[in-house]
Structure formats: C-alpha cells, structure tokens
Amino acid sequence: MVAAEVARALDGELGVVIAGKVRAPDNDELAIGAVASDGIAMLDELFVRRLGITEHEAHAAVSEAITEIHRREQVFGRTPSVEERTVVVIDDGVATGSTLRAALGYVRRGGPARLVCAVPVGPPTTIDLISMEVDEIVCPVQPDRLRAVGEWYDRFDQVGDETVVRLLGGG
Numbered sequence: 001m002v003a004a005e006v007a008r009a010l011d012g013e014l015g016v017v018i019a020g021k022v023r024a025p026d027n028d029e030l031a032i033g034a035v036a037s038d039g040i041a042m043l044d045e046l047f048v049r050r051l052g053i054t055e056h057e058a059h060a061a062v063s064e065a066i067t068e069i070h071r072r073e074q075v076f077g078r079t080p081s082v083e084e085r086t087v088v089v090i091d092d093g094v095a096t097g098s099t100l101r102a103a104l105g106y107v108r109r110g111g112p113a114r115l116v117c118a119v120p121v122g123p124p125t126t127i128d129l130i131s132m133e134v135d136e137i138v139c140p141v142q143p144d145r146l147r148a149v150g151e152w153y154d155r156f157d158q159v160g161d162e163t164v165v166r167l168l169g170g171g
Contacts, residue, residue, distance in 0.1 A: 003090035036106035093149030094122035
C-alpha cells in the first residue's frame with residue numbers, strides 16, 4: 001500500500017521484489033534469516049549455530065522459503081528489470097531488516113543506476129545498517145524501541161493478494 005502511494009506520487013512504475021523469511025525448523029515464528037528469489041540467502045550464522053541447526057536443516061529451510069517466494073511470483077509477477085534505472089524499494093516499515101536487506105541485495109545484483117530505500121518507520125540501528133547497502137535511505141520515524149511496525153499505524157490490516165494484484169495493474 002505504501003509503495004503504491006509513492007509510485008503514484010512519483011509517477012513511477014510499480015513492481016514487486018519478493019524476499020522471504022527463512023524460518024527455523026520446527027518453529028515457523030522464528031526467523032533465522034531471509035532469502036531472495038535468486039536463492040541468495042542471508043542467514044544469521046551465529047543464531048543458527050546457537051540453535052543447533054544443522055547445515056542440512058538450514059538448507060532445507062532456505063529451499064522452503066524459495067518455494068514460497070516462487071509461488072508468490074506466480075501470483076504477483078517477477079521483479080521488473082532494474083538495470084541502469086533509479087529504483088526505490090519501499091516497505092511499510094522495518095524492524096530487524098533481514099528480509100528487506102535480502103530484497104535490496106537482489107535489486108542491487110540487477111544493476112540499478114541508483115538504489116533508494118524508503119520506509120516510514122524503523123529503528124536507527126537497522127536504518128544505519130541498510131544505509132550502507134543503498135545509495136540513499138529515507139526513514140522519517142526512527143524510534144529507539146520498535147516492537148512491531150504495525151504499532152506505528154492507525155490501521156495495519158493484512159493486504160490480500162487480490163488487492164496487490166489490482167495495485168500492480170493486473171486486475
């Protein structure tokens with residue numbers, strides 16, 4: 001929803017970059033990293049070791065996340081070409097940043113002329129980390145403590161697939 005509003009304001013093209021959480025085995029709520037559709041994963045290796053997750057289990061978790069990303073690409077389409085373009089990657093907010101960083105890495109590998117990240121809210125430490133991976137970052141609200149992105153919205157309803165497809169011009 002945030003990206004659609006920004007694309008409309010900038011008279012830009014709206015597309016998707018799909019990255020996903022890599023979930024810990026036997027605990028769908030616990031993320032051990034993130035991966036983009038090209039299969040390049042960013043795992044929290046220290047966390048993986050601390051949890052005793054084997055290399056085989058981590059690989060299986062990454063494969064499962066990639067399968068879900070490819071399913072979502074069937075619904076929403078693939079990322080448009082970014083080569084030699086100014087690309088603004090937008091999220092509704094960021095907490096730890098692992099999924100957003102995986103998406104930004106994917107876009108960077110596509111060869112944009114300029115890569116900008118825009119999020120309405122995120123903690124300063126995460127924004128600082130992301131700022132090292134992009135040409136510019138815009139984040140107007142940077143609270144020291146952020147429990148959940150949704151707490152910074154009056155309404156933070158789940159956006160259904162049909163709505164996303166419509167916003168992308170497919171319905």
